[in-house]
Amino acid sequence: MKTLFNIIFSVNFGYAVLRVTTPILFATLAALISDKAGVINIGLEGIMLSSALAGVIVSAATQSAWIGLLGALIVGTLMGVLLAYFSLDLKADTTLSGIAINLMASGGTIFVLYLVAHDKGISTSLKSMVLPKITIPLIDKIPVVGGILSGHNVLTYISLLSVILMYILLFKTPLGLKIRSVGENPDAASSVGINVKKVKYLALAISGMLAGFGGAYMSMGYVSWFSQNMTAGRGFIALAAEAMGSSSPLASFLAALIFGIADALSNSIQSLRLPPEFVQSIPYIATIIGLIVNSAKADSKKAKAEEEK
Amino acid sequence: MGNELLKMDGITKVYSNGVLANENVNFTVEKGEIHALVGENGAGKSTLMKVLFGLETPDEGAIYLNGNKVKITSPSDAIGHGIGMVHQHFKLVPSLTVAENIVLGIEPKKGIFIDMNKAVKETEELAKKYNFDINPKAAVGDLSVGKKQKVEILKALFRGAKLLILDEPTAVLTPQETRELFEQLKGLKKNGYTIIFISHKLNEIKEICDRLTIMRSGKTIGTYCTADVSEQDISKLMVGRDVVLKVEKEKVSPKDVVLSVKDLNYVNENNKKVVNNVSFSVRSGEILGIAGIEGSGQREIVEMITGLRDIGEGEVTIDGENINSLSIKGIRNLGVSYIPEDRMTYGVAGNASIEENLISNRYSDKELNGKALFKTNKIKSLTNKLVKDYLIKCKSPSVNVGMLSGGNIQKVVVAREFSTQPKLLIADQPTRGIDVGAIEFIHKKLVSIRDDGCAILLVSADLNEVLELSDSLIVVNNGEIAAYFEDVSKLTEEELGFYMLGVKKQSEDEIRRAVYA
Numbered sequence: 046m047k048t049l050f051n052i053i054f055s056v057n058f059g060y061a062v063l064r065v066t067t068p069i070l071f072a073t074l075a076a077l078i079s080d081k082a083g084v085i086n087i088g089l090e091g092i093m094l095s096s097a098l099a100g101v102i103v104s105a106a107t108q109s110a111w112i113g114l115l116g117a118l119i120v121g122t123l124m125g126v127l128l129a130y131f132s133l134d135l136k137a138d139t140t141l142s143g144i145a146i147n148l149m150a151s152g153g154t155i156f157v158l159y160l161v162a163h164d165k166g167i168s169t170s171l172k173s174m175v176l177p178k179i180t181i182p183l184i185d186k187i188p189v190v191g192g193i194l195s196g197h198n199v200l201t202y203i204s205l206l207s208v209i210l211m212y213i214l215l216f217k218t219p220l221g222l223k224i225r226s227v228g229e230n231p232d233a234a235s236s237v238g239i240n241v242k243k244v245k246y247l248a249l250a251i252s253g254m255l256a257g258f259g260g261a262y263m264s265m266g267y268v269s270w271f272s273q274n275m276t277a278g279r280g281f282i283a284l285a286a287e288a289m290g291s292s293s294p295l296a297s298f299l300a301a302l303i304f305g306i307a308d309a310l311s312n313s314i315q316s317l318r319l320p321p322e323f324v325q326s327i328p329y330i331a332t333i334i335g336l337i338v339n340s341a342k343a344d345s346k347k348a349k350a351e352e353e354k
Numbered sequence: 355m356g357n358e359l360l361k362m363d364g365i366t367k368v369y370s371n372g373v374l375a376n377e378n379v380n381f382t383v384e385k386g387e388i389h390a391l392v393g394e395n396g397a398g399k400s401t402l403m404k405v406l407f408g409l410e411t412p413d414e415g416a417i418y419l420n421g422n423k424v425k426i427t428s429p430s431d432a433i434g435h436g437i438g439m440v441h442q443h444f445k446l447v448p449s450l451t452v453a454e455n456i457v458l459g460i461e462p463k464k465g466i467f468i469d470m471n472k473a474v475k476e477t478e479e480l481a482k483k484y485n486f487d488i489n490p491k492a493a494v495g496d497l498s499v500g501k502k503q504k505v506e507i508l509k510a511l512f513r514g515a516k517l518l519i520l521d522e523p524t525a526v527l528t529p530q531e532t533r534e535l536f537e538q539l540k541g542l543k544k545n546g547y548t549i550i551f552i553s554h555k556l557n558e559i560k561e562i563c564d565r566l567t568i569m570r571s572g573k574t575i576g577t578y579c580t581a582d583v584s585e586q587d588i589s590k591l592m593v594g595r596d597v598v599l600k601v602e603k604e605k606v607s608p609k610d611v612v613l614s615v616k617d618l619n620y621v622n623e624n625n626k627k628v629v630n631n632v633s634f635s636v637r638s639g640e641i642l643g644i645a646g647i648e649g650s651g652q653r654e655i656v657e658m659i660t661g662l663r664d665i666g667e668g669e670v671t672i673d674g675e676n677i678n679s680l681s682i683k684g685i686r687n688l689g690v691s692y693i694p695e696d697r698m699t700y701g702v703a704g705n706a707s708i709e710e711n712l713i714s715n716r717y718s719d720k721e722l723n724g725k726a727l728f729k730t731n732k733i734k735s736l737t738n739k740l741v742k743d744y745l746i747k748c749k750s751p752s753v754n755v756g757m758l759s760g761g762n763i764q765k766v767v768v769a770r771e772f773s774t775q776p777k778l779l780i781a782d783q784p785t786r787g788i789d790v791g792a793i794e795f796i797h798k799k800l801v802s803i804r805d806d807g808c809a810i811l812l813v814s815a816d817l818n819e820v821l822e823l824s825d826s827l828i829v830v831n832n833g834e835i836a837a838y839f840e841d842v843s844k845l846t847e848e849e850l851g852f853y854m855l856g857v858k859k860q861s862e863d864e865i866r867r868a869v870y871a
Contacts, residue, residue, distance in 0.1 A: 222454060
């Protein structure tokens with residue numbers, strides 16, 4: 046027990062939490078904006094995976110981490126638009142389209158990886174680049190806090206910044222107002238002349254781009270290579286985090302952080318001679334518990350609202 | 355007339371299903387008046403207003419505003435021409451605030467941000483100017499229906515509307531809210547706004563409207579100054595039959611009471627009392643009609659009797675058995691059949707076959723079931739017989755119901771509901787929107803099962819139908835029974851109109867006659 050305590054209350058653990066939360070946070074924000082526009086983006090997992098590979102390939106080809114990131118974002122955005130095209134223009138079921146995107150990405154990335162790197166499992170034969178880590182001046186000198194907050198990958202800071210930007214976009218700009226109205230009552234939105242389809246397209250493009258950030262972080266920050274199905278369900282965990290955060294950017298961030306802690310825990314306590322299968326399942330168990338708590342909360346809220354009536 | 359604001363000239367609109375909704379309609383509105391547009395359901399008021407607001411394109415006719423011919427092909431066009439519409443079903447986003455809803459789509463900006471302070475301030479000023487008591491920062495989802503309606507009106511005003519169309523605005527309001535709305539409408543009129551007020555509540559029209567235009571069966575009957583016509587006159591002009599479809603039937607000899615409804619009340623989710631102390635009985639071998647303008651409580655009454663809606667207050671018994679706690683199936687097992695108003699939602703499963711729909715009320719009968727599987731031969735012979743007896747036109751009973759015409763779909767419902775030898779039949783708008791041949795067929799079948807001793811409760815907005823089919827009749831107005839007629843053959847449509855529109859009401863004692871022991 047003492048060792049567990051030592052693990053959790055260490056600077057390393059705090060640092061690790063932020064490190065593993067980053068991709069989940071990007072995906073959570075991606076889930077948030079599409080949900081606000083009334084479309085559930087089940088395809089986050091596949092979009093992240095595709096972007097992760099795109100980042101590796103483009104950065105290896107150009108020998109620039111930044112151009113690699115750009116490649117990952119473009120692929121992510123395009124896949125968001127593709128999902129929009131499936132569901133809004135071709136009128137396919139959004140959930141099924143999202144599943145299709147996930148399956149396509151899961152097989153497609155291995156196929157492309159084999160073509161490019163001649164390996165079906167991992168991209169280490171490619172000389173891909175990694176995005177830089179940033180040391181924050183002054184803060185890094187503070188004991189404990191500096192160790193936890195400073196020295197992260199640049200995308201970790203961008204993910205934290207995105208929470209604030211998302212709040213501003215949704216609640217302070219005309220586009221955000223349009224996204225929220227389209228998601229809640231498309232009839233009302235179109236009656237005042239808002240182009241509902243266009244707004245949904247935009248929201249899904251932004252959602253895809255955010256998932257692209259998450260994917261790029263996986264292969265160009267978290268680790269320095271692409272391996273098959275490396276996102277390991279983070280896109281789905283993000284959907285759970287967004288649901289728990291009940292569509293507020295800040296609450297969604299906190300929910301993502303909880304899943305990050307579970308993830309970090311499963312990484313850290315592998316040294317404790319617990320069965321590894323159990324340890325690795327912690328994030329997923331946390332997801333299920335989170336969803337149960339969330340729906341119980343929603344139920345009691347509903348019951349209360351009905352009582353008041 | 356120099357101040358003619360709107361002129362709709364020779365508007366004709368035929369819907370794709372062949373319904374002639376507007377036939378050469380002329381409609382003019384003067385600047386600064388409150389103009390009532392009245393008519394029964396289906397008279398064409400809504401279509402005319404949809405044409406004006408750009409929601410429907412007319413086949414013929416032109417619209418003039420201030421003497422200039424305008425083309426309105428979308429709601430945005432209409433708004434651009436200063437026309438605003440307050441729909442019966444509000445178009446608001448519940449989680450947004452009042453101010454956000456009002457500025458939606460035309461937000462004031464500061465840089466790339468919404469200038470929310472300005473939006474709130476402008477909303478406040480607008481509300482103050484016209485004496486609307488509303489908090490711009492409240493979430494719309496938390497507001498009462500009356501307040502939501504005010505937000506809709508403000509939304510139209512904010513967009514520069516000078517001509518407001520209000521589609522049955524008082525239908526959802528409590529009497530207090532109605533009072534308040536009228537004060538505000540008078541205020542708007544004083545400020546030079548023009549209002550088109552759609553309603554069938556004659557007392558309200560008399561109270562606030564300057565002129566009125568009456569529509570009937572897709573045509574304009576005439577435009578009058580409200581001061582020159584009495585409620586009686588309006589009622590006479592509104593209510594009337596154009597084609598009388600005769601139904602042959604013997605005189606009735608009602609027997610025992612089958613359905614008995616006692617002191618039924620219902621308060622809806624907007625806290626409005628929509629069914630108010632309704633009591634009546636239906637006896638074996640008679641058709642009791644319920645007549646009334648749509649939305650007078652008929653739907654709630656029928657849904658409570660059939661179990662689709664929980665009974666608010668009161669008692670319903672069928673053959674002496676209290677149904678308050680019975681399930682829909684339990685009610686049906688007492689020998690109740692039901693032809694619902696909305697056949698595509700409650701009547702049939704569109705993607706299932708005719709055969710499957712025909713047995714959906716008796717699929718668990720022992721007769722149709724073997725040990726584990728259906729007895730398909732039995733089902734086939736039963737459904738073939740029903741298709742033949744009820745003249746359902748189809749290639750085969752295995753065709754999906756959704757592929758049939760409206761009349762044939764209704765025949766499927768009728769075949770299923772009539773063939774179980776029901777003790778009580780609830781027929782809610784049994785012939786709405788179907789062809790004349792199917793109507794006549796269904797009317798004949800209704801009379802024939804009545805002669806077999808079935809008790810029938812018939813709800814219909816079609817005057818022809820209630821007057822021709824019913825043996826006795828109750829009239830509902832505003833959730834209450836306004837009249838009971840023991841013998842319908844002596845009733846004129848003019849008289850019926852008076853009760854439907856609330857011009858007249860029978861005494862308590864006369865209404866109580868609808869209850870038999």
